Amino acid sequence: MQNTTAQKSTAPHTSARLRATVRVPMHLNSGASVTAELHTFAGLSDPGEHIALTLGERNRTSEQVPLVRLHSECLTGDVLGSARCDCGPQLQEATRQIDAEGGCLLYLRQEGRGIGLYNKLDAYVLQDRGFDTYAANEELNLDPDARNYRVAAEMLTLLGFTSIRLLTNNPEKAKQLAQYGIDVVAVVPTGVFVTEDNRYYLETKARVTRHTLALSGI
Numbered sequence: 001m002q003n004t005t006a007q008k009s010t011a012p013h014t015s016a017r018l019r020a021t022v023r024v025p026m027h028l029n030s031g032a033s034v035t036a037e038l039h040t041f042a043g044l045s046d047p048g049e050h051i052a053l054t055l056g057e058r059n060r061t062s063e064q065v066p067l068v069r070l071h072s073e074c075l076t077g078d079v080l081g082s083a084r085c086d087c088g089p090q091l092q093e094a095t096r097q098i099d100a101e102g103g104c105l106l107y108l109r110q111e112g113r114g115i116g117l118y119n120k121l122d123a124y125v126l127q128d129r130g131f132d133t134y135a136a137n138e139e140l141n142l143d144p145d146a147r148n149y150r151v152a153a154e155m156l157t158l159l160g161f162t163s164i165r166l167l168t169n170n171p172e173k174a175k176q177l178a179q180y181g182i183d184v185v186a187v188v189p190t191g192v193f194v195t196e197d198n199r200y201y202l203e204t205k206a207r208v209t210r211h212t213l214a215l216s217g218i
């Protein structure tokens with residue numbers, strides 16, 4: 001996937017377009033119900049089946065800048081409820097918050113920070129032998145974070161979200177979106193969902209990639 005992205009990044013993606021929009025009622029873990037407009041795309045700069053969910057437009061006043069979250073796919077956390085990371089609770093919280101304020105959630109098919117599910121699980125094996133989440137990828141000769149957010153900027157541009165408040169603790173996301181032409185007018189921190197099982201993972205994210213996580217006292 002990295003090679004594909006590198007090859008294609010040399011050419012502008014003027015062919016990118018919205019493919020379809022469909023209404024999806026959703027039941028959140030909190031018991032709340034929301035309705036999303038789910039969008040698919042064609043001609044994006046990477047071939048993943050990325051989707052966008054617009055939420056809560058009825059709740060947004062005209063002067064309010066939309067709230068946007070870039071969520072990278074995590075099958076184990078999002079679907080299976082794995083407590084090795086905090087992706088599942090973060091996805092639920094972001095969905096609820098964006099519905100309340102109005103905006104867009106991008107669900108990016110970047111499993112395992114872009115290395116894929118099986119490689120992520122191989123990295124888990126190494127983490128259980130003492131490697132941290134980034135060192136494990138390096139031991140497998142994989143990029144510690146292979147994600148590129150150009151495709152996210154393309155999706156946001158197609159949906160008209162070119163001036164946004166970004167829901168994230170990851171400074172790299174705001175930096176890359178700005179590079180790709182999105183006006184990030186504010187960064188809104190996400191909740192931190194610490195458990196005994198993911199504490200080391202979160203501490204490593206804060207230390208290695210400067211995620212702004214308030215982990216003191218845990």
Ligand SMILES: [Zn+2]
Pocket residue numbers: 074076077078085086087088
């Ligand atoms: Zn995860």
